[in-house]
Amino acid sequence: MTVPYEELKKDFKILDQHVNDEPLVYLDNAATTQKPDAVLKAVEAYYNTSNANVHRGVHTLAERATTQFEGAREKVRRFINAPETAEVLFTRGTTTSLNWLAQSLGDLVVKPGDEIVISFMEHHSNIIPWQQLAKRKGAILKYIELTDEGMLDWNDLENKITDKTKIVSLTHVSNVLGVVNPIRKIADYVHGKGGLLVVDGAQAVPHMPVDVQELDADFYAFSGHKMMAPTGIGVLYGKRQWLDQMEPVEYGGEMIDFVELLDSTWKELPWKFEAGTPNIAGAIGLGAAIDYLENVGMSEIMDHEQNLVAYLMPKLEEIEGLTIFGPHKTEDRTGVIAFNIDGVHPHDVATAMDMEGVAVRAGHHCAQPLMNYLNQPATARASFYLYNTLADADKFVEALKATKEFFLHGLD
Numbered sequence: 380m381t382v383p384y385e386e387l388k389k390d391f392k393i394l395d396q397h398v399n400d401e402p403l404v405y406l407d408n409a410a411t412t413q414k415p416d417a418v419l420k421a422v423e424a425y426y427n428t429s430n431a432n433v434h435r436g437v438h439t440l441a442e443r444a445t446t447q448f449e450g451a452r453e454k455v456r457r458f459i460n461a462p463e464t465a466e467v468l469f470t471r472g473t474t475t476s477l478n479w480l481a482q483s484l485g486d487l488v489v490k491p492g493d494e495i496v497i498s499f500m501e502h503h504s505n506i507i508p509w510q511q512l513a514k515r516k517g518a519i520l521k522y523i524e525l526t527d528e529g530m531l532d533w534n535d536l537e538n539k540i541t542d543k544t545k546i547v548s549l550t551h552v553s554n555v556l557g558v559v560n561p562i563r564k565i566a567d568y569v570h571g572k573g574g575l576l577v578v579d580g581a582q583a584v585p586h587m588p589v590d591v592q593e594l595d596a597d598f599y600a601f602s603g604h605k606m607m608a609p610t611g612i613g614v615l616y617g618k619r620q621w622l623d624q625m626e627p628v629e630y631g632g633e634m635i636d637f638v639e640l641l642d643s644t645w646k647e648l649p650w651k652f653e654a655g656t657p658n659i660a661g662a663i664g665l666g667a668a669i670d671y672l673e674n675v676g677m678s679e680i681m682d683h684e685q686n687l688v689a690y691l692m693p694k695l696e697e698i699e700g701l702t703i704f705g706p707h708k709t710e711d712r713t714g715v716i717a718f719n720i721d722g723v724h725p726h727d728v729a730t731a732m733d734m735e736g737v738a739v740r741a742g743h744h745c746a747q748p749l750m751n752y753l754n755q756p757a758t759a760r761a762s763f764y765l766y767n768t769l770a771d772a773d774k775f776v777e778a779l780k781a782t783k784e785f786f787l788h789g790l791d
């Protein structure tokens with residue numbers, strides 16, 4: 380291991396605290412991640428030295444703010460290897476990105492009787508916008524089934540994606556199963572049928588190298604806050620060929636070229652889609668988070684998380700009555716581990732683990748169709764990130780064992 384992860388943890392002040400008299404072990408990174416000093420400092424420096432509105436003033440601060448904001452867009456472009464910054468739209472997050480697509484792309488390409496295909500492992504933000512689009516247009520929404528291990532069932536994918544399919548929208552990495560989907564292979568298949576592929580990258584971009592050209596996704600959405608940036612900033616990448624034809628979803632300042640009484644024209648990409656004052660500080664924070672991630676290295680981060688999972692899996696498999704959802708093979712997954720202890724409600728598991736200072740999430744993880752599919756009302760979930768260490772993994776196992784003992788045998 381080349382990166383000194385123990386050292387790197389010191390960049391995150393929030394992690395240096397006790398919760399319920401125990402050192403905090405933060406394992407809820409799929410929900411949101413902590414922010415390093417460098418990101419907080421970048422946001423503070425922006426407000427202290429350059430705060431102004433972007434794209435409208437000619438005064439010095441306005442120019443500085445615009446340069447930094449557009450500089451952040453260029454960092455995002457480079458980070459995901461998009462061909463041009465015109466194809467990188469700033470949004471509030473993955474949810475907004477996917478809603479924009481269901482509205483705007485939906486209006487452009489979906490007609491009554493057309494088909495939209497998603498899967499049983501999607502987050503609600505990659506279900507409901509398509510569900511509503513299907514209702515609005517009289518289109519048909521289909522779900523790809525999963526294998527017993529929780530991976531996309533390729534045979535069923537081939538059954539569901541037909542010549543009638545206009546849009547396929549799939550997650551790159553599941554926020555419950557941790558499974559990584561073969562996006563390039565899927566893109567080739569979807570394109571062969573004449574459809575478009577939308578990818579929900581909320582759980583992928585923070586954890587592995589992502590190259591949108593290599594993946595050949597038509598659209599790719601992700602959130603800043605899951606990759607150490609502030610909340611309220613996210614990205615929608617789209618191929619120019621489609622964005623050019625799509626209508627904006629929101630109208631107002633910043634996105635117009637000329638406004639007349641009864642009609643208006645739009646600015647060029649990417650600004651056509653970005654109505655109103657954007658989250659300037661958030662974008663600058665995202666740029667700083669990208670610098671931090673690149674400094675560590677995305678391949679290193681992926682290896683680190685896979686090492687943690689490889690270290691953990693055999694220890695977890697030894698615990699009787701513990702069910703782990705999703706594939707057990709490390710190479711098929713990231714550091715998201717959903718689990719249940721027989722006879723103990725996942726909310727009780729999360730509460731008891733919090734007493735040990737270990738923060739895990741319990742619930743349906745905004746994936747109710749997946750919970751029904753797995754026949755579970757809810758699960759507990761630990762999700763790891765680059766600042767988690769082997770010691771955190773040990774503490775997690777220890778807290779899990781103590782929780783199981785407590786609920787099954789009480790204090791005696």
Ligand code: 7TS
Binds near residue numbers: 472474550582
């Ligand atoms: N897609 C996936 C795969 C996600 O995991 C999430 C958030 C979203 C979309 C929505 O992202 P947002 O930033 O727009 O909210 N997932 C979770 C989670 O697993 N626990 O809390 C939020």
